[in-house]
Amino acid sequence: MNVFLRFALLFLFPAFSVASQQTADSLLVVFEDARSSSQRRDAANRLMTFLYEERSSEWNHPFTAHTPEDSLRMLVYLEAGTYFYEHSAFKQSIDCMKRCYRWAQTLHDTVRLEDVLHVMSASYTRLGMYNEAFEQMQTLRTIAEQKNDPVMLRRACNSMANICHHMRNDSLALTLYIKAIDIARKQKDEQALAVRLGNLGGMYADMRQPEKALPLLEEALALDMKNGWTDKIPIRQLSIGNAYLNMNEWGKAENYYRRVIEALRETTRDKVSLAIAYGQLGWLKQLLSRPDEAETYYKEAEKIAKEIGALAIERSCQEGLYTLYKEKNPALALGYLERNFILSDSLYRMETTQQMNNLRVQYETAEKELQIQKQQSEIEQTKQHRTLFALSTVFALLLCGMLYLLLRQRRKRNRQLAEANATKDKLFSIISHDLKSPVIAQKATLDTLIANYDAYETDDLLYYLERFRIASESQMGLLQNLLSWAQVQTGKAKFSPLPFDITHTIAETANLYAISSENKNIRITTEMPERCYVVGDREMIATVLRNLINNAVKFSHPDSEIHISLVSKTTSACISIKDSGTGMTERQVKAIRAGATSDISSAGTQGEKGSGLGLVICKDFLRRNGSHLVIESRNGEGTCMSFELNKVNF
The missing domain is CATH 3.30.565.10 (Histidine kinase-like ATPase, C-terminal domain)
Structure with a gap:
């Protein structure tokens, strides 16, 4: 079974097994608690072996010491999340898929991202969280548009249509189904085309438009039988039976419902289709005024619906049982009616209506964003055409810039040489003039003292000595500053x-x-x-x-x-x-x-x-x-x- 059929089947028909689910829980806990790489690898192999034996995984290659840690984690969470979805543990499935999504993003593995988003969307749908389900498919649709991947886009549109169909947002669902069918026909993908035709035909049947439903469903059934896709045949037969029921062709409708029951009664999967077939037979017998047969079929459908948690099917069965019992057993009929009211709570209907509106707004917003992205892509292509010219221009500018920098560096060196020469001239000027003055003053004072030593009184000597001291202090201060200045100028300070x-x-x-x-x-x-x-x-x-x-x-x-x-x-x-x-x-x-x-x-x-x-x-x-x-x-x-x-x- 290829990946597409596998997840398309999962989206509509999960099964249930409490004991095996608990085993998977415990093995996953051991995997997450492992402290070393070898312990984690052994735990992963035990879990994957269990999933393979349960036929919930196609992965039968053991992990080795050469398996990258991030790839190991991604595959384990993907297979575990798929298994939990199959067994109706939708919250656990979402938790695993969120972890897988992070690793797939790290590895840039768009194939795994696609699988993860499909399972998460299906799980959210089963929990009635339609906004979250739609967001996952919108993310996938954006990725498909960015990669220009028509197959991925086809799957995203089909899944978004399924969500809208669950929400009874028929106009948006029809738009998406038709878009998915057009893509499948262009790609000549019979497998995908059969699924899309079946989905659209089933929707027309639910909308009581059998004349539109039958041609689509019969084309899908012919493709399934031609290619031997036996797992899809009961789904088509169920939808064809609904179309004939809407046309009041009771015999043909009953014939198709019994084919579905015969094909699915002994299996552990596709309990949803089995429950729907029993419920539709109950409704058919009620229309034919055969209350005993109707009661039997309703109760069988109710039993299966309770096992798998299909609240919508259970509610339909209780409506039929209420109608059957209200005359002969009013008390029992009242119990069915109360249960039906709980399931059909008005608050739930209000939230559903709001979600439908939100989905339409999200879809229309996404369409506009995609148009903007396409326009931006066209702009980028136009820019690329100018790249060669721009590169040559940049090269010329760089060459001019280098020449300018070389010229600037030369001017800077010339300026530094001029400053160095000016500093040298200043130093020589100070030495030749400023330093010479106190030396001349000292010499003149000493000459005067020596020449007239005997003639000077004490006061006169003190006067000339003071002048000598002043000249010496001036000379000393100048020498200190010259030394400091020279150290600064030469960078030796x-x-x-x-x-x-x-x-x-x-x-x-x-x-x-x-x-x-x-x-x-x-x-x-x-x-x-x-x-x-x-x-x-x-x-x-x-x-x-x-x-x-x-x-x-x-x-x-x-x-x-x-x-x-x-x-x-x-x-x-x-x-x-x-x-x-x-x-x-x-x-x-x-x-x-x-x-x-x-x-x-x-x-x-x-x-x-x-x-x-x-x-x-x-x-x-x-x-x-x-x-x-x-x-x-x-x-x-x-x-x-x-x-x-x-x-x-x-």
Whole structure:
């Protein structure tokens, strides 16, 4: 039996066996509880052997150590889910199929996906969950459209029509059945065509349109008999009997019903068709006023319906039994009537109507989505025609881009060489001019002292020695900045951030300028906590502080004050050096922010010289420490320089 007939048969006619179902349950539990691959493989083989012996599986090849784990799980859940469906354990079947669906998706196995979706849809239909059943087939239909697979599309349309037929949504079911038949005829697939013709003919028979039903059913029966598909023959005969019953040809109808009973009475499958045949014979005998025979057939149909949980058939039997008993046994008739009311509860009918409407909306929405997908596919094909041109265009653009990048890289190198030359020229200029000035001053002072040593008084000596000291300090500060600047320019300035006490560093640096500030009668005051630990390169921060304090002393007027403050915040510490000296012009502030040196160098209040390198070094060292220099200055009113460092809390 091929896959198509197998699942088409399952959809309509599940059987039932409680004992074998419990065995399958226990074997599946052992499989799921297995902890190792070998244990899981052994459990899978035991379960598959049981299913094969029960004729619920065609898989008789044992799993080996070479079987991939994902393939093993997918096949086990597929066969177990099929088995549970056959035995009317629909919820367990759905659970297995959901797991199989995940593995099939992982493996991109569309063949298994198709089987899974069919069984899930059939199980949902049996549970009365028509929306969920329809969604599974709609998913399959979408996959079929995307793959342009007419066989898969045919099966999806047929199954969707079956669901709509169950829901009594006849107009949508007819549309889908006819579409499935057209596809089968175009594909010349007699097996599929027979199933579709039988389904449509059976629907026309249920709709009491026998003149439309009989030609379709007889064509389907002829195909079944021609190809030897014996399992489908009772289904066709049952539908033909219904058509003759609607035509009031009682003898022909009874003849076909008895053929169905004779073919199915001794089997364990297709109990649904058997129950329907008995029920239809009961109705036929009731129409012929043969109540005893009708009662016998109704009760046989009711018995089978209860065994397999076919509520619709059971309800029909109870309607017939109520009619038979209402005259001769009203009490018994009332019991059948009450049971019929329970099965025909109005809430169930309302939910069914809502589901029918939902199905139609879903179908129409899906049709529109498929049209959109087709349009998008046409657009994609049009785009593909332009691909060659686009690729050549992209290639040309890439070539131009490469040429542009090469040219840009060349310009960048030229700019770097120009900057290096400018740096070299700046260095030589500072060495030849700025460094020469304090040396000349020192030499002139020494020459004067040596030439007139005997003539100088103590005060005169102190005056010339002071001038010599100032020139030496200027020379030392310039040498330190030249060294730092050279390290920055050559990339040799190493950055070593560690926690340190910034208050100690500030105090230590301020002490270096105690003498020079006293000589100008400048008072240096500090305002900071006893301890404050920050993270940074201590030597770089000390260099920054030296330059900022030196500038404050250099540009402060005699008899003034320099205030150094440290404000400890939650996550940072802010250090500021404020003076009331000469200040800076707006142009000088902009030049400092731009990183220039030529426009910011100026003499101090007592003629102290500078190179302009100090603030440039400060900015670079602060940047490396994750900070930046904040400048607040007005010409003639003083300057405030500040920066922040990340704080460490111990």
